[in-house]
Amino acid sequence: MRILNAQIRNNAELVDIQIEGEKINSITPSSLRSETDNRSDDYDAAGRIATPQFAEAHIHLDYANTEGVPRVNTSGTLFEAIGIWADRKAQGFHIKADIKAKALAAARRAAEHGVGFIRTHVDVTDPTFAGFEALAELRDEVRDWCEIQIVAFPQNGIYAYEGGDKLMIDAMTAGADVVGGIPHLEPTRDDGVASLKWLFDLAEKHSKPIDVHTDEIDDAQSRFVEVMAAEANKRSMGEQTVVSHSVAMAYYSPGYMARLLPKLAASNIRFAVCPNENLHLQGLGYNGPIPRGVAPVKQLTEWGIPVSFCQDSLNDPFYPMGDADPLRILDSGLHVSHMLTANHLDTPFDFITTNPAGNLGLADYKIAENTPANLLIIDAPDEKTAVQRKSAVLLSIHRGKTVISRQPAEVKWGL
Template sequence: MQIINARLRQQPELFTLQIENGHFTKIEKQDGTLPSLKSATEVIDADGNLVCAPFVEPHIHLDAALTAGEPEWNQSGTLFEGIERWSQRKPMLNEADIRKRALSTIELLVQNGVQAIRTHADTTDPTLIGVRTLCALRDELKGKIDLQVVAFPQDGLLSYPNGLKLMEEALEIGADVVGGIPHFEYTRELGEQSIKKIIELAKKYDRLIDVHCDEIDDPNSRFLEFLACEALFHDMGDKVTASHTTAMHSYDNAYCSKLFRLLKNSGINFISCPTESIHLQGRFDTYPKRRGVTRVKELREANINVCLGQDSIFDPWYSLGNGKLLRTLDFAMHICQMMGYQDYEKALDMITDNSAKTMCLDNYGIEIGNPANFILLEGFDDYSVLRKQGEVLLSVRHGEIIMQRQPAQITSNPWVTT
């Protein structure tokens, strides 16, 4: 396969990409003449559009996807009513139910350029049906998509009956990542103990860590500093992720000045879910009303790895969602006031490279020798793709086309007269 007339990120020239045996073998600038096509069995003309590493969805809950309104809607729109509605839905879970919804959601993501997904699976369900089903799907889809499963104690690792035992069972089943939710434990002490247990289990089972951390408006919720400190002292920051951290929106600047020094030294990763956070947070405010999204812009400026996820698609916490990470990125740029041109130039990092780093994906990116995994985006650079919300025109995995669509065509303009 050859891709001709392609743009690459942060490069003004046109490129030709050669793919053989599922890997990139040549990436060359075009000199104005078309390259030799004799050796290519298939030639795709990118027509000046952007060839980009695949989108990565680092934070979603596939076990809960497509369940909004079952059996009741989250009428208040709050995080905690969402947890209550999910508790009602959990007894209805079974393997066929989860498989059907998860596969539908994965297909939606794939159609929008995603080739790697990190999903959370609730361990505060004595049957662990979500963990079992999603781990089985991960193994079935291996080679087609990278899927990581987080063992996530929605109702608390230590506050839920047998929560610790269920977590260990989930890791024995094969969950890839140890999850947590320290701010939802009954006490501060239990929250701190839960983080220590998470670190202990990750080391015991050689797993990654992804903690729902300080997903609350309370400025006194400061488990992030505890998680970062444990990651630093155990020298495992690159394997640790703090998701949400919405309380950071309410921290004062003096405290954040101290905190950011620790965060940078620890090397931990961050995931923000802006569409969901701006919807769920600030619910105790009248006006002024907080945005309730973590300090994405400040994290970027401090060179701390931060990426974006959708979190939910049509579930008890968020009743919208369409699988389009470009929409999530658009929200983040607006909400976090990242609207200078310098912010746009590398905007796609937050749904590509940064997410891949968070998930510790190997051989990710458009480089000679890497697997030929890429997407073709409607636009010629990060800014044009973001501004136009360009379509994903093509998705290629290991050199095989897994999705392709034609760009929309405007055939006439009724508002213009000749």
């Protein structure tokens, strides 16, 4: 397959991208192509941007499309959502076949928006392992068009939930790709710290990365992010360590942030931030001014700390909306982080391509010769315009094969 007349980052002229098998074989200036050089498998990008496939670094596919059962979240709070999810499991609604079907629908929706790689957190504080088994099967079945990583996620805690630690061990033994955690929901601060040390031990034992729900709470005293950085630094696991959410950072004092940010940068840890969902869940109960409850992405980025913007949930007790469209999340993230300046708008796709790819441990995540052919053509001439217009993905290629394609939207005026 050959893509003609594509615009790629840091290249002033249009290029032709030749794909052979699963790799990009060559990238050449379009101006050098002969007018008579036409092939049946050519795709004319017509000056539109080519970019690596989007990567979704934090989502809960086992929760997808479950909103309203067994009841709706009337308060909109995180803690009511956790209670509803626990009731769903206890009341027999958590069924493997149903979970798998709903998760597949969510994964397909993401793929339609150009996502080719997903890291999904899967609740393993469920002795039936229905969610884990459903997603493990799905991981294998969709591999041709989407590569899924499974995080063993103890939604109800490893100490707060009886037997939670054993279930985590079982999940890793059964083939989970990543160790998850949720220290701020453990019974005490000391229990939360102990849980993180235990989880890092588990990750080291299985030679797996770690991705922890960290400080997802409106509490300036929730400071497990510093423990994450310290453990990662001590074990030389920074590049394999992801801090997810960390909304409490939005409440930290300037003095504490001044001490914390250098430690985070030195540890080489990475962040996954879910702006839409945490704008919805956080800040409830305040009379005003209402805090945004989103990690300080701009400060993290200025310190060279990689941040990914992520969906988190799709139509579930935690978030009744969501379309799995990374461009929508990117737009919200840039707005809430005060990053609509030229130095950020030139390369905003980093938040939904290279940065999340780094979270997932993916190498060569770029459009270059001899790299995997995982790329998109987007109906826009540049990244800023794509974000501004929420431009459609016209072509998505995974491992050299077309996953989805669509025609550009056509508008007809009646006047």
